[in-house]
Amino acid sequence: MSFTIAIIGRPNVGKSTLFNRLVGQKLALVDDMPGVTRDRREGEAKLHDLHFTIIDTAGLDEGPKGSLTARMQEQTETAIALADALFFVIDARVGLTPADRAFADFARRADKPVLLLANKSEGKHGELGAMESYALGLGDPIAISAEHGEGMGELYDAVSKLVPPTDDEEDEREETDEERAARPIRVAIVGRPNAGKSTLINHLLGEERLLTSPEAGTTRDSIAVEIEHKGRSFRIYDTAGLRRRSRIEEKLEKLSVADALRAVRFAEVVVLMMDAQNRFEEQDLRIADLIEREGRALVLAVNKWDLMDGKPGQISALRRDADHWLPQVAGAPIVAVSGLMGEGIDRLMQAIVEAYAIWNRRVPTAALNRWFEGAIADNPPPAVSGRRLKLNYITQTKARPPSFVLFCSRADAIPQSYLRYLVNSMRETFELPGTPVRITLREKANPFAHKRKRPN
CATH class of the missing domain: 3.40.50.300 (P-loop containing nucleotide triphosphate hydrolases)
Structure with missing residues (x-):
């Protein structure tokens, strides 16, 4: 040390x-x-x-x-x-x-x-x-x-x-592949004030490392702690609670929120923590949308589950609610936890590891081409202004999150609804639940554009 x-x-x-x-x-x-x-x-x-x-x-x-x-x-x-x-x-x-x-x-x-x-x-x-x-x-x-x-x-x-x-x-020595693989997974815990973020991390650490209080807004800085769980290393960032912008008046809270947003941008996996008794409120949905726009892997944690009445079917209801309210990250893992009692912690950490693996996934080119041909055959792109749109081919450019370039004609004319169809089909075919999927459109160059028309 x-x-x-x-x-x-x-x-x-x-x-x-x-x-x-x-x-x-x-x-x-x-x-x-x-x-x-x-x-x-x-x-x-x-x-x-x-x-x-x-x-x-x-x-x-x-x-x-x-x-x-x-x-x-x-x-x-x-x-x-x-x-x-x-x-x-x-x-x-x-x-x-x-x-x-x-x-x-x-x-x-x-x-x-x-x-x-x-x-x-x-x-x-x-x-x-x-x-x-x-x-x-x-x-x-x-x-x-x-x-x-x-x-x-x-x-x-x-x-x-x-x-x-x-x-x-x-x-300044370059790290080896083994060292890179051994690096801790960077995880940001975010949510509305008083959702129980610090309590959860304290339970993971086994000590009162972070201050907790019934009073909302106890956490101000984004505090990073190192955690070892079942042989895997994590660097977890506790963040200040995120309220609606219209409710933030004090300069200090604005600084805290900016620090929390910075933690999201530097994280690899973001855990959105919600209160079990007030889940999927408007601010929760806004935070989830922000995480998707930043391209981070998302895990949903419903905290204070020990306060629920334990009726059967509640976990299934959570899954349905998540897919209904957050279609842009369909299939994102959702885990019921109790940071105070330590319930569901192992499931949450396993969900983080799996979300991280999906976020890093690369799709084999051959499999991608087979899927692309089938997706177009099953649902051809619509004609726009009487002209057919031609989709040539697709390739993956990077992971973290999985990102693809689609070569086509008239990129500006392809409807967003058709891109959503491709993304959802890709999620289902290649098992990419919850992680953001990026498709960038690029027009294929016309090889004859430089030639002049012959005079009549």
Whole structure:
């Protein structure tokens, strides 16, 4: 395991901004409002030739036992226990506060190397605050500006004494086919607020890794966790609940939703989680449509199934409802689960693996040609404006999702209804349930177009 550093400090001192700077991406949400970060988030940091794991944490704060604030504190304490060293961050423009002094004692008791970072040090006020931080007794402060990238050289010098340099040539080596096959499946768990996404992931992990609460909107960042299930690796992203755009007013929720949508775009399989008692509502259908447009493999999970009355035939009713409301992803696997009780978890993980395999499927060319000839013979393309449409041949260009190019005449005249017929026939023939299927139309070049007509 790589060297791990946890970023700690009171709320709103710039921990997430520093995290984003070190991982080279805007992974953590950043806002002026304190307490944006709630769960701990891990990323692979790079500082020149130093590579290490960095953990962003919630701001150190106190709260009643069992409260959301107290559980955020527990997440931070877990991050400190996992870390090999700590970045203790203060706001140099504000100067030392009683909370900084109290939490400095907390960091000291961790008995791990601590680097004191005086963030927001740019300008005269920042310099004074950095000097004041000597009083914490954590050694010489390193004056930085995470937002503007200042002081990274000094930070490198300090970190290099803890982390051994990495050989960049080894990092840039191309991965083998075996390594690529062993990579974890990237899975995003999405749905409306309070659908039970974090509870499900906690059950998979066997620990209270993600904060949960009856209050909707507890999750803000898209948090990635590594899970091993029956010999298969998964990288699962917990995301913020997605509400209708008209209901999103706060800037922070807009950032959370944007982060969730980004998780969908980078995922390979997306699990749409619905509440068993309020399933297939309008927002659920909108989210499913978004997943299909992004070309991700889809698995439907109906959570809180333990609250249902257990009447016979309910699972069959789920299948009928799914095909009725989501014809664009007909046959998408649907699994009844209870994240709280752990029911249906094995079936859900198996559905993810199967959906991933279908999403990666390539159809043999010979079989594709046989199907194409039969599909056209059974249902020829309609004539448009009295002229017959000619479909020449079809070929698969890529998988992830299965994508095909259809060569034809008058591509703009082929009705969407006929393309849907081809897609549905292809799903049934080649067993492609649920996964998006793309057909791109391309007009075949006329070999005689360059020749001039002979004069009479």
